Amino acid sequence: MSTKLIGTMWGQLFQQHTKSGMSLQGKIRQMLVSAILDGQLPVGVPLPSSRELSGQLGVARNTVVLAYQQLVDEGYLVSRERSGYFVNADILAGRMVQKAVPQDKPHTNEPDWERRFVFRPTRQRNIVKRANWQDYPYPFIYGQYDPILFPTADWRECSLKALSVLDIHEWAQDMILRDDESLVQQIRTRVLPRRGVWASADEIVVTVGAQQALYLLADLLVSPDTPVGIEDPGYPDARNIFGSRTSHLLPLPVDEEGLQVTGALHNCDYVYVTPSHQCPTTVTMPLARRQALLQMAEDADFILIEDDYESENRFEGDPTPTLKSLDRNNRVIYVGSLSKSLAPGLRIGYIVGPAELIAELRGVRRLMLRHPSAYIQRAFALFLSLGHYDSHLRRLSSAHRERAQALSDALAKHLPEVHPVPIAGGASCWIVGPEWLDAEELSQRAEENGVLIEPGSVFFMSTAMPRNGFRLGYSSIALEKIEPGIQKLAEVIRALKPSASSSASSVPWPGQ
Template sequence: MDLHVDLTERRDLAGQVYRGLRARVLDGRLRDGEQVPPSRELARRLGISRNTVSVAYEWLMAEGLLVSRGRAGSFIQNTPRERGGARARATPGVKPRPRAVWSELPAPPVPVPQTPYDFRVGYPDASLFPFDAWRRLMARQWRASAVSPAYADPAGHPELREAVARHLGVSRGVSAEASDVLITHGAQQALDLVGRVLLAPGDGVAMEEPGYPPARALFQSLGAKVVPVPVDAEGLDVSRLPDDARAVYVTPSHQFPLGIVMSPARRKALLDWARRRDAVVIEDDYDSEFRFGGRPLETLHGLDRSGRVLYVGSFSKVLLPALRLGFLVAPPSLQRELRLAKQVTDWHSQLPAQGALARFIDTGALARHVRKTRREYEQRHTRLSEGLARHFADTLELLPSVAGLHLCATFTRGGARLEKELTQKAHAAGVGVESLSRYFMGAPTRHGWVLGYGGVTVERIDEGLRRLRSRLHEGR
């Protein structure tokens, strides 16, 4: 243990060592069972005599805060912490304050344990992840011959950038070279980089309403003026876009959270609007790998002829959020600045994981994994759709959706009241659901549930819905 003790006074060195160690024990920074350095070693580090350190240790032992175990050394002994701990030393006076916007944003959600019947949104099934194959790929990347001591290209591992460009070209029809791809810590960092490069405080950003709260909070944190734009049966209502918007954030392939697919006419209208207004379109294709029916529409990026679409995606849904790997496909006019923004933010994402993912894609393992998980999620999608129709036909209207990891259903009557009451009762019954209203920036115009099926098996879906239905009858 590298133990620092402040010796600012020339006198009473033993007392200073004693008080410094005692304070660290009582505030919990030195914990029960931790070994302190031998007296000779600590004396050498502090530039004082060994006898001085020994005296301090003896005083701590006399208080019962330190115990000697012979040749094994001296160890901290269990003791209650002082109330307030390290924070109790804070001195009164003027304290640093964050910018006002940070006080206005919602606090980060507290991680909630998985419920027995978990219909929360955004979670893939971790049991489907190919842990053995991934472990072998990571082991190869961590060989000494494969690890460079130098910092790497902020844009990402060259092999992964090439693999992502090929993968997107085959699976989504996105025409991109490796030089167009920038590897990020998930889609959220991709949005952050776009905002840093393109947005000045006060610039307008149009977002779908309802929409994705983390993206909204990010743009607001950068000082942008976020403007909600309604979504109807064809997707984002382009006619309602504000004239001064600098950027538009959309999820056209599977609108989040409603699940609507943006129509071809709306896609063309949005691209025309962006060209006329000299704006950019941020296309978040967050779960496009999981499509269970219908004809897939071309991406906005594929339709774009003026270089105004920035295509964002991640591997959080198809693999695991814990990997924190995503990508951004950008036009040449922005690539230098985005690469620079990545460099000044965190230099680059973790290289071994990038190398492993490149190999995972190139060997066809990702395509096989997608086919496997798509079959599993399609079963859950079907079971959940049928169950909602069977149990809630008189209460909920299921919105059409043929892709992704969630469904959305709106209450046909008593919306606001039922949404609040039943959501609370559902959690008490071990059923995790999310209210549709939480995805609105303004006053909700629809009420219902957003139901994910990444975290609940096929076998548990029926029982989860049965429990929800029983809570509905309790309110009558």
């Protein structure tokens, strides 16, 4: 049975919540709720008075009074005149379940889960990122945000506006098949036209990021014998998503102009392609090849799934028209992301396609999760309508351009033996190292020296892939950390170099 907490225990309990990011009053409420629900505060024993607890925690008495009163309003505490505050016994009713008495019998009839799994996603090759990447001094990883660049005040403004009474009436309901109409309107009038794409409201569906968009498409369109073409090297999650639906994944080679338009495409029903910034090599498909790819899609009767990630982050010249903007016969399904350039954790993406396709995708999405958070959708719609998103993209592009230049300069200075693909935009750089280099080993050794990189082997479908490629992201590393990080990486590479090898080996293009 729980016993009354003494003063030192209150101090220790409070310390567990000091890093929650909440106000003092919020931290006290959080501490008390945790103690109540964890059974540390027994029913019938009075809590310390506001004067006692404020002294034990070193906070103003009024802060404790307000915390106590809010917990009374929320039903966690009851106030008894001249007796103080007590845990509300009704809160704990039904929360405690009698623990089953363990039996001594051996487990002989447990289900055979190995036999029951339809497929094993844990056995797929995925990009692996350290959860504590922020603890490393030189995180050259892709797909994370930089808190310095996040528009905190602007996002907070939109989040608060979305909490108005009228807005709550809109997004608090179960929208079932629908999306936030204001967000769809912003996507079709403010986001898509920048890429030359024009769509009506019934040709757009909002998703939980671009990755769910691909999963919905695979769920709806791909059967076990559907041939799907994937760039090789290419995006591992797309490969794994489509590979979970079909056994007919076809690796398609890429070169310095992106996906090659070859006869291999005739064997595909669907082709996944990243023409704006090929993943992972970052090269951009030129207009002539895009037109040739569309023509082949018509001639061979296949569908293109265009993942237009990072299209808005181009450093020089006008962006190349999207495949979707050039499409005249509904051969292109367009996938985009709003959150990738703002904060990946927000998870907002979308699909643009024919109305009949979008209607079915909404049906699949309903079965999966109904719809993405309507509150986040409304906040994002406000973020777009107030011009914050465009301002953020301008700041982000400027910062990324500066970091990309710093990375290129540092590589030329400290690692002339590697071959980076010229950076034209985006937030990463693809590196081809000397032929003797094993990027997996380099990644492990670099991590020991505080440098995080992404080995390139995971991007290849075949196990017989070149092992000397790796990716350097610069979206989440401070500008002043780039050169010392590359200098440290150069030291690791030279420590790995075999004594009899020459760093002047010829370097084949990845995938050839």
